[in-house]
Amino acid sequence: MAAKARYAPTDPSLPAPWRTLVGVLAGEEVTYFWNPQTKVTQYEKPKAAAVPDEDQKQDEPRTLTTESVLGGGAKNENDPDWSANPKVGKSSDRDGITGVKRANEGTQQNAFKRPKLGFTHPRITPSSETDAYMKKHEITVRGDNVPHPFMNYGSTRFPSTILSEFESAGFSSPSPIQAQSWPIALQGRDIVAVAKTGSGKTLGYLVPGFAHIHKYRDGDSFGTKVLVIAPTRELATQIQTEAKKFGKSSSISSTCVYGGADKGPQLRAIQKGVDIIIATPGRLNDFLKSGKLSLAQVSYVVLDEADRMLDMGFEPQIRAIFSELPAERQTLMFTATWPKEVRKMAGDMLHTPVQVNIGNTDDLVANKAITQNIEIIRRGDKMRRLQQILRSQPSDSRIIVFSSTKRMCDQLAKSLGDFRAAAIHGDKSQDAREVALADFRSGKSPILVATDVAARGLDVKDVRAVINYDFPTKFEDYIHRIGRTARGGASGLAYTFFDDSQDAKFSKKLVKVLQGASQKVPKELADIAARSGNF
Structure with a gap:
């Protein structure tokens, strides 16, 4: 439905015969400028170089429609082509294949x-x-x-x-x-x-x-x-x-x-x-x-x-x-x-x-919409705690469990059979990886166990939680792993199992990231960081 534009109050700073118009586009009020003599419409306020006003006639403003404002139909020849790239010259007519021209x-x-x-x-x-x-x-x-x-x-x-x-x-x-x-x-x-x-x-x-x-x-x-x-x-x-x-x-x-x-x-x-x-x-x-x-x-x-x-x-x-x-x-x-x-x-x-x-580009920064839970835990207690977390989530929740090795990835997926888990890592064939991702997206396999091959490349909507079964071998991957949740403005959960005997070298960086995202720092983690000389 076309939205009728109206004249705004007279603006004495506008050169004649320009007028300010107000219309509605996609439910939102927009302001633009109209020259009734040349029929030119633009969003930038005209500069002081006045256009001669021969008859002072105030033409009716044009109807502001989605098509006219967004570029449907003929384009005004006075409207700048803002999609043009001045750096790129005209190309030849060769196709993308070496030595081949389109014959058709x-x-x-x-x-x-x-x-x-x-x-x-x-x-x-x-x-x-x-x-x-x-x-x-x-x-x-x-x-x-x-x-x-x-x-x-x-x-x-x-x-x-x-x-x-x-x-x-x-x-x-x-x-x-x-x-x-x-x-x-x-x-x-x-x-x-x-x-x-x-x-x-x-x-x-x-x-x-x-x-x-x-x-x-x-x-x-x-x-x-x-x-x-x-x-x-x-x-x-x-x-x-x-x-x-x-x-x-x-x-x-x-x-x-x-x-x-x-x-x-x-x-x-x-x-x-x-x-x-x-x-x-x-x-x-x-x-x-x-x-x-x-x-x-x-x-x-x-x-x-x-x-x-x-x-x-x-x-x-x-x-x-x-x-x-x-x-x-x-x-x-x-x-x-x-x-x-x-x-x-x-x-x-x-x-x-x-x-x-x-945001801040000088340091690694975690998304503040992610609630980060750090749990100091021994290796032998991880599986029991993992299953507890999975049972505590709604049954239809999509959850990614990260492991640092391909072998552990397969073992976890097998052990979580009752939760309908699928596995994805670098040794899986492309077909197997695509099936696992499709099953995860559809909810057929709501739990995806993955190595870092999926830490950055995976973009699935509505991932409720990320669980770091193993802490990553590179600290940067911690940020990218938990970033699989809370996408597109949503909130999310992250659980990280932190083994004091293996992961202490990352403790200070982890504390800094938690503090930067206004997250709770567990006392045990703070104590580990205080004892650690690593940064």
């Missing part, structure tokens, strides 16, 4: 007929409002001329098709990382985004990627334009799920490339022509080395969980992949932590990036 003219015609996204100029929010928003959500930025965050979906002026997907998914407003990353990425600038897991980063880079693809819809350029690199198979497939869900209405195609699966179907999917490739570094590098894939068309690149990829030893593969990418590209790096190794890679691969930080 019908395919080219179909590419022209795919619906346009209709991205238009964003609304600029007053700084006093944004200052309060950024302070509330602990958003800090580093860079020149950084645009204001999009505090609500009306500010984004995304197409109604995408906004409807947000609504269907139950999202009421952008997450902080989305709010600040979207306007920067849509300017075509490089970004380093540092935010905890579960912050909504996937859509933080996918939606601007859709806008980037939109640029080429009316041109003669074909082949993959967007490349997303992720550390694990699980994360890669989850990113593709989001790409399909939110890109479907705009006919954006994607495929997933990862190890442990047959290469043939993956190559054939690429050969058909896709807008987005989502890949793990190993398999992507294999395709590049064999000459079966070219990245010459890619102009928008995402490194997701960059810190995790470095932890897993993927830096050589990542650098090899970047050597195959065009120099003129837009690069976005998302990371949960900001150690010196990640900083160096960002310095080598990104061009004058804007850095977006959500």
Whole structure:
């Protein structure tokens, strides 16, 4: 239903014949400016360069509809194209496969007929409002001329098709990382985004990627334009799920490339022509080395969980992949932590990036929405206590139990048979891992026993609790493990079994994390930390 716009009170600071209008968009009141002579509508307040007012006629303001504001239909020629990337020049018409051009003219015609996204100029929010928003959500930025965050979906002026997907998914407003990353990425600038897991980063880079693809819809350029690199198979497939869900209405195609699966179907999917490739570094590098894939068309690149990829030893593969990418590209790096190794890679691969930080990036910080329970316990008492915790939770609760070894992971899953537990670790086949995750998501196996292969790549809604049966061998993994719960603004529980004889070296860091998240520090843990000389 179209919402009628109305004139706001006269603003003497506006140059004639501009008028201020107020309308309603997605249930929210929005303000914009209307020139009755030129029929131009914009959200930025016009500057003092007045337009001659020939007849002083006050035309009726246009009806403010979702389609007109969000870019449906014809685009005003005076409306800036904010999806354009000034750094990226025009590409050739080569496909994503080395030495192969599209021979099927019908395919080219179909590419022209795919619906346009209709991205238009964003609304600029007053700084006093944004200052309060950024302070509330602990958003800090580093860079020149950084645009204001999009505090609500009306500010984004995304197409109604995408906004409807947000609504269907139950999202009421952008997450902080989305709010600040979207306007920067849509300017075509490089970004380093540092935010905890579960912050909504996937859509933080996918939606601007859709806008980037939109640029080429009316041109003669074909082949993959967007490349997303992720550390694990699980994360890669989850990113593709989001790409399909939110890109479907705009006919954006994607495929997933990862190890442990047959290469043939993956190559054939690429050969058909896709807008987005989502890949793990190993398999992507294999395709590049064999000459079966070219990245010459890619102009928008995402490194997701960059810190995790470095932890897993993927830096050589990542650098090899970047050597195959065009120099003129837009690069976005998302990371949960900001150690010196990640900083160096960002310095080598990104061009004058804007850095977006959500929360404290100097230290490891746990999500305050997670209630952390630390239990000092002997090895022989762990299983009994684990079963007690599981029985204390609602029967339909999704719970992840983390073990440090593959062997213990299998043993725990077997011992928890009455709780319908499934296991996932690196020695499981890809098919077995996908079945276990599917059963966990559906509730068929509400308990998932996992090694750290799932600590970062796993994104499942409504995980009630995480249980650390073993403390991780790297302290950083503690943050990432418990981050599997309390995602998307929800709250969650974390239980950690702490063995004084094995885990004392982590006690001081653990105390610091608990204090930083306003959590209770058990006296026994504080005593262990006081005795420990390790940091």
